[in-house]
Amino acid sequence: MDSLRNMSKELQSKQSGERGRRGVTATDLRFNDLIFENIANASLISQRHDEIFNSVSIDYRSGASSVDFVFQSGEQLVDPKNSCIEFDLVVSTTTAQAQNPATKFNFDTGSVMNIFSDVILHSKGGDEIDRLQNAGIYRANADLHEPKDWFDTVGELMGYGDDEGDIENKNYLMADTHFFQVPLNKVLNVFSNDLIPAQMISGARLQLILNRNKRYLFKLDQNDGNVTYELKNVRMVLSLLRPTDAVLRELKKMSINTGLVYTWPAVYTQKNKADTSLNEQVSKSVARATLVRVTPLKPQNDLTELNITPKIVNYKEAQVRCGSSYFPQYRLKDSQVYRNTLSAVGKLGHPVRYNKTDSKANGDVWCTSLETHGLISYSGVSLNNSRVLYIESKFEDPVTGAGLTANGECFIFVEYMKTSRCYETSLATDE
Numbered sequence: 001m002d003s004l005r006n007m008s009k010e011l012q013s014k015q016s017g018e019r020g021r022r023g024v025t026a027t028d029l030r031f032n033d034l035i036f037e038n039i040a041n042a043s044l045i046s047q048r049h050d051e052i053f054n055s056v057s058i059d060y061r062s063g064a065s066s067v068d069f070v071f072q073s074g075e076q077l078v079d080p081k082n083s084c085i086e087f088d089l090v091v092s093t094t095t096a097q098a099q100n101p102a103t104k105f106n107f108d109t110g111s112v113m114n115i116f117s118d119v120i121l122h123s124k125g126g127d128e129i130d131r132l133q134n135a136g137i138y139r140a141n142a143d144l145h146e147p148k149d150w151f152d153t154v155g156e157l158m159g160y161g162d163d164e165g166d167i168e169n170k171n172y173l174m175a176d177t178h179f180f181q182v183p184l185n186k187v188l189n190v191f192s193n194d195l196i197p198a199q200m201i202s203g204a205r206l207q208l209i210l211n212r213n214k215r216y217l218f219k220l221d222q223n224d225g226n227v228t229y230e231l232k233n234v235r236m237v238l239s240l241l242r243p244t245d246a247v248l249r250e251l252k253k254m255s256i257n258t259g260l261v262y263t264w265p266a267v268y269t270q271k272n273k274a275d276t277s278l279n280e281q282v283s284k285s286v287a288r289a290t291l292v293r294v295t296p297l298k299p300q301n302d303l304t305e306l307n308i309t310p311k312i313v314n315y316k317e318a319q320v321r322c323g324s325s326y327f328p329q330y331r332l333k334d335s336q337v338y339r340n341t342l343s344a345v346g347k348l349g350h351p352v353r354y355n356k357t358d359s360k361a362n363g364d365v366w367c368t369s370l371e372t373h374g375l376i377s378y379s380g381v382s383l384n385n386s387r388v389l390y391i392e393s394k395f396e397d398p399v400t401g402a403g404l405t406a407n408g409e410c411f412i413f414v415e416y417m418k419t420s421r422c423y424e425t426s427l428a429t430d431e
Contacts, residue, residue, distance in 0.1 A: 047242040052235050060210065060231040067208040069236050075198050075248060080184040080191035082239035088177045088232040091218065095226045102224035104171040108306040110140035112159040112180040114218070115229070117211040119188045123427045124203025129420060130190035133269040136216055137308045138413055139186060141295050141365050144354040145345045151353055157181040171221070177232070190264050195241070199255045199422035200262055215300055215307040223302040252424065259421035259428070265290060266418035266431070274410040276396060282389040286431045288417035290380035291344060292320055294366040294393060297409045307409070313364045313395035320368050323387040327368050337366050344369035366393065380417065389414065
């Protein structure tokens with residue numbers, strides 16, 4: 001046993017000596033140092049984690065004014081595409097059982113964003129950074145061009161139903177608790193970029209104004225006017241990324257000297273009345289307008305229908321004029337509108353939910369790009385008092401041959417470039 005033990009010790013000593021000599025060779029050291037040094041230098045982020053932040057008030061009833069959040073991200077960057085707002089929704093009614101109360105609800109072609117009328121982001125200094133009016137209507141129409149499988153995953157958590165928008169196929173029971181989750185980049189367009197610098201978002205306040213108009217909230221199985229809702233456990237999940245010390249020093253240096261430039265597509269909303277045609281001008285002064293969305297809404301008879309649903313129309317003509325320029329250069333007619341819409345949002349040839357052959361629930365949303373350059377982002381047109389955006393379109397009901405109902409609603413959404421220059425202690429925003 002002793003001899004075996006001694007042999008084992010000698011072998012271990014010999015191996016450890018060889019390992020020690022081989023481990024300190026110049027070649028191995030250079031190789032190891034190169035690997036570790038490259039990994040450390042190539043990484044811009046030293047840590048990534050998720051944190052939950054509660055809203056100012058955890059629960060909100062339908063009579064409340066707004067849901068408010070304060071971003072407490074410190075020096076960390078915010079990843080909006082992996083961040084979200086989540087809450088539990090309870091919809092109930094005070095109608096007696098003998099009077100046929102509503103028992104089911106859904107959001108028709110919309111989502112849980114129907115609950116919010118406006119969304120506003122304020123800087124820590126109180127300045128308004130971005131605002132989206134009629135958030136539910138814009139979100140329902142902008143998301144039509146998402147891929148079909150998106151609606152089975154992210155869209156499902158937002159409350160999107162099937163393509164038919166049928167109360168029997170996609171419904172939620174009244175008085176039950178339902179969980180919803182909205183990605184931050186679907187709440188407001190300022191969150192559409194990959195990362196938001198701390199100089200812009202830290203200390204900012206997000207305000208989601210609750211919608212009090214029952215025509216824009218839910219589609220019910222009964223015409224019940226006594227429906228109320230409550231939001232519970234409202235919270236925001238932020239995906240936070242801490243930069244390395246070198247990156248953090250560089251960001252601070254830039255914010256002090258020239259400011260960090262942050263750009264996103266903001267949205268201007270205009271509500272109009274239309275019957276068989278739309279001839280409206282957009283009175284908005286911006287440096288670069290990039291996209292126009294025109295959405296005629298389906299008329300609502302009672303609360304078993306929802307007023308955010310796009311109306312199914314046959315476009316006879318459609319074109320946008322800005323000064324002496326036309327978008328597109330020719331007048332769109334009939335089915336040309338559909339192809340132009342997909343091209344404007346960059347979805348031509350992609351499987352999107354807005355299927356022309358089965359658009360009973362999706363309606364006809366018309367989009368036109370105002371981009372003037374194919375290689376430069378946000379190369380739109382400037383709008384001012386002498387250069388007004390003028391929108392012309394003619395449409396009719398494919399069944400009756402008539403237009404919208406008298407005083408029918410038609411929304412115009414204009415996307416334009418908005419820029420914030422983020423300094424260490426202040427923020428300057430330009431349109």
